[in-house]
Amino acid sequence: MNIAVIFAGGSGRRMHTKDKPKQFLMVHGKPIIVHTIEKFQYHPAIDGIIVVCIEDWIDYMKEMQYRYRLDKIGKIVPGGGTGQLSIFNGLKAAEEVYGSKDNIVLIHDGVRPLINDELIDANIASVKEHGSAITVTPAKETVILVDDNGLVTDVPSREHSRTAQAPQSFWLSEILNVHRQAVFLMETNAIDSCTLMRRFGKNVSVVVGPNHNIKITTPEDFYIFRALYDAIENEQMG
Numbered sequence: 001m002n003i004a005v006i007f008a009g010g011s012g013r014r015m016h017t018k019d020k021p022k023q024f025l026m027v028h029g030k031p032i033i034v035h036t037i038e039k040f041q042y043h044p045a046i047d048g049i050i051v052v053c054i055e056d057w058i059d060y061m062k063e064m065q066y067r068y069r070l071d072k073i074g075k076i077v078p079g080g081g082t083g084q085l086s087i088f089n090g091l092k093a094a095e096e097v098y099g100s101k102d103n104i105v106l107i108h109d110g111v112r113p114l115i116n117d118e119l120i121d122a123n124i125a126s127v128k129e130h131g132s133a134i135t136v137t138p139a140k141e142t143v144i145l146v147d148d149n150g151l152v153t154d155v156p157s158r159e160h161s162r163t164a165q166a167p168q169s170f171w172l173s174e175i176l177n178v179h180r181q182a183v184f185l186m187e188t189n190a191i192d193s194c195t196l197m198r199r200f201g202k203n204v205s206v207v208v209g210p211n212h213n214i215k216i217t218t219p220e221d222f223y224i225f226r227a228l229y230d231a232i233e234n235e236q237m238g
Contacts, residue, residue, distance in 0.1 A: 001047040001103045002124055003172065004040040005090035007083070008033050008053050008061075008110030021054055022216060023110045027226055032216060033061070034068050035113035035229075040106075041072050043120050048098050051076045051110070052090040074098065084190045088179045094172055104128070105175060106167040107193055111216040114228060115167070115209075122207040123169040130205035133169040134194045136162035137211055165209055168193045178202065 008023040023033040030038075033051075040046045049070070053061045055078035065073050074097040079086035087107060094105055104127045108115065119135060126133035139161035145154040175193060178200050182190065190196040197204050212228050214221060 001098055002045050002106065003094045003098055003103055004046055004049045004106045004108060004167075005087065005094055006033070006037055006040070006049060006051045006108055006110050007079075007087055007090060008036075008051060021057065022222070024057065024060065025222065027229065030068070031064060032113055032225075033110045034064055034070070036108070036110050036115070037070055037073070038068070039113070039115050039117075040108075040120070041070050043117055045120065045124055046072065046106075048072055048074045048094070050074060050090045050093045050097065052079050052086050052093075053077070054079060080188075082189045083192075084179075084182070084196065085188050087193065088183065091172065091176050091179060095176060098172075100173040100176060103172040104169060105172040106169040107175075108167040109215050112166050112213060113216070113225065114212050114214060114232070116213075119207070119209050119213065120167070122209075123167050126205055126207050127169050127171060130203075131171060131174070132197065132202070132204040133167070134204050134206045135165040135167055135209040135213070136206045137165060137209055137213075139163055140211075162206060164192060164194055165213055165215070166192075170197070174202070 024031045040049055049072045051061060051073055053076055058076055061076050075093045077089050077093045080089050104124055106123050123133040139158050142158055143156055143161045144152050147153050178196055181200055182196055194204055214224060216222055216225050
């Protein structure tokens with residue numbers, strides 16, 4: 001099986017929204033999270049979906065599940081104290097609902113709604129061939145590393161620099177085992193699943209995604225998403 005774990009547990013402080021988390025902001029009559037889930041709902045290779053949601057918004061998410069007929073959602077679970085623990089909750093729910101043997105999981109940001117079918121296909125194919133898939137885009141500008149004093153410590157080659165995005169995809173049994181090791185060692189704040197896998201010595205492979213597969217984090221991102229969404233829709237209609 002191919003399972004999507006959609007992570008929508010953030011409160012969106014950087015978005016400066018007044019009354020609702022960023023994943024529930026409306027764009028063309030639908031919350032952002034619904035736009036994201038629909039990409040997996042309508043993809044024929046995706047067999048099930050787990051949504052990780054802010055606990056106070058689970059009832060609202062269930063309403064959205066019913067309203068938009070998101071029938072591939074197997075379970076909606078609350079987030080944890082960190083992003084890593086929220087993903088862990090989603091992975092455990094995936095195991096509970098679908099089992100872990102020979103299952104692939106695609107871990108995706110709920111506020112990254114411009115994912116396309118080709119990227120989902122590429123993630124699944126990479127896990128089958130290499131055991132993992134970290135979606136990336138080539139760095140378009142020079143990346144520099146600095147120390148705590150703001151002094152440059154390294155300038156990696158742009159040729160080998162990539163920006164990590166999502167999905168990040170794995171065999172469900174393997175990523176669950178890594179998460180469980182981390183929790184056992186009381187390491188609960190990894191920035192993403194790729195970082196966690198590397199922490200425990202796992203090799204990870206990359207797939208190149210489209211530049212427009214943006215994460216909506218700030219008000220500027222929200223306006224960029226709306227413009228890109230309209231452009232993509234107009235292109236499909238033309």
